[in-house]
Amino acid sequence: MSADNSKESAAAWMLALDDQHRAVVGERELIHLVERPTLLEVPLSPYYCRQAMLWNDLLLPALDLAAWLHGQVGNGHQKLTGIVAYQSGQNVSYGALLLADIPERVQISDSQACPLPEYPSNWDQLAISCFRQGEKPIPILDLPYLFGGGLLLH
Amino acid sequence: MNGPSRIALAALRQNRAFAKLIMDGCTWLLPHTEIGSLESTLDIDHEVQVPHSIGAIALGGEWWSVYCLSGELQPLPQIPNSRRTCALLDNGIDRFGLVCDQVEMLTEAPRLLALPACMGLPDSPIQALALLDDRLGCVTTAEHLAARLATLAALAENNDER
Numbered sequence: 001m002s003a004d005n006s007k008e009s010a011a012a013w014m015l016a017l018d019d020q021h022r023a024v025v026g027e028r029e030l031i032h033l034v035e036r037p038t039l040l041e042v043p044l045s046p047y048y049c050r051q052a053m054l055w056n057d058l059l060l061p062a063l064d065l066a067a068w069l070h071g072q073v074g075n076g077h078q079k080l081t082g083i084v085a086y087q088s089g090q091n092v093s094y095g096a097l098l099l100a101d102i103p104e105r106v107q108i109s110d111s112q113a114c115p116l117p118e119y120p121s122n123w124d125q126l127a128i129s130c131f132r133q134g135e136k137p138i139p140i141l142d143l144p145y146l147f148g149g150g151l152l153l154h
Numbered sequence: 155m156n157g158p159s160r161i162a163l164a165a166l167r168q169n170r171a172f173a174k175l176i177m178d179g180c181t182w183l184l185p186h187t188e189i190g191s192l193e194s195t196l197d198i199d200h201e202v203q204v205p206h207s208i209g210a211i212a213l214g215g216e217w218w219s220v221y222c223l224s225g226e227l228q229p230l231p232q233i234p235n236s237r238r239t240c241a242l243l244d245n246g247i248d249r250f251g252l253v254c255d256q257v258e259m260l261t262e263a264p265r266l267l268a269l270p271a272c273m274g275l276p277d278s279p280i281q282a283l284a285l286l287d288d289r290l291g292c293v294t295t296a297e298h299l300a301a302r303l304a305t306l307a308a309l310a311e312n313n314d315e316r
Contacts, residue, residue, distance in 0.1 A: 040290045043226045045273040061270035149271040
């Protein structure tokens with residue numbers, strides 16, 4: 001990769017939310033993978049975040065974004081969680097995303113920017129932007145919004 | 155965690171003793187001081203009802219309305235066979251009973267954890283979570299349960315009017 005290209009492109013992780021839907025987080029946002037995590041049920045929680053997990057002595061919400069996109073409780077087919085870190089005010093906070101497969105490292109650049117997928121129509125509540133890889137638009141997740149409770153407003 | 159939640163969590167951490175109320179496998183924790191009494195469900199008078207209660211228990215010259223909720227705090231029309239104990243909750247303002255599968259007093263104060271921001275539905279009675287063995291308990295108070303009962307009653311009235 002040339003020096004000029006490295007200024008324009010950035011490394012990221014492409015996440016499999018289920019067998020159909022992909023999304024991306026920044027290279028430094030995904031910090032750990034947990035295979036077959038122990039998930040703890042939380043009553044009265046939203047259908048897309050019914051469970052939490054302990055990680056490094058922290059209780060992390062486990063977001064099932066595929067459930068959100070489908071508008072119903074997930075099928076529990078995801079066997080992985082990706083631990084993500086994001087800026088929350090002055091602090092770094094952590095959360096967990098349910099994943100269907102091992103993340104794939106990708107390079108993205110501004111030249112690949114594109115509109116969000118039209119279907120499902122609720123991608124705009126999850127993503128800050130989108131890029132095209134091949135023919136597919138891949139949304140970039142807005143982690144502070146998701147874990148900060150932004151989806152509760154919808 | 156926002157400001158009011160942090161204050162509520164700090165206040166709950168002042169409690170050294172909690173009661174564990176189990177309903178449908180879900181564990182709810184309340185400050186021990188809010189458990190007025192434990193009674194048998196056999197003592198419930200089903201003829202004495204207010205809207206959405208299943209009856210009442212007479213104690214200390216007063217009727218305590220008794221409610222039957224699922225583990226997710228939804229009203230149940232009938233008492234499941236597993237519900238043998240009625241916890242009478244009393245915080246000095248709110249007084250009511252809740253039928254439970256089991257009620258225990260915790261011998262040690264659990265470590266209270268904040269409910270993650272993205273898990274707190276509006277009007278959620280959950281004020282904190284506590285790790286108990288291999289599961290989570292939901293920490294609440296009689297005040298928040300009373301508010302939940304009032305919300306459920308208002309929802310039922312709205313549905314009846316439609």
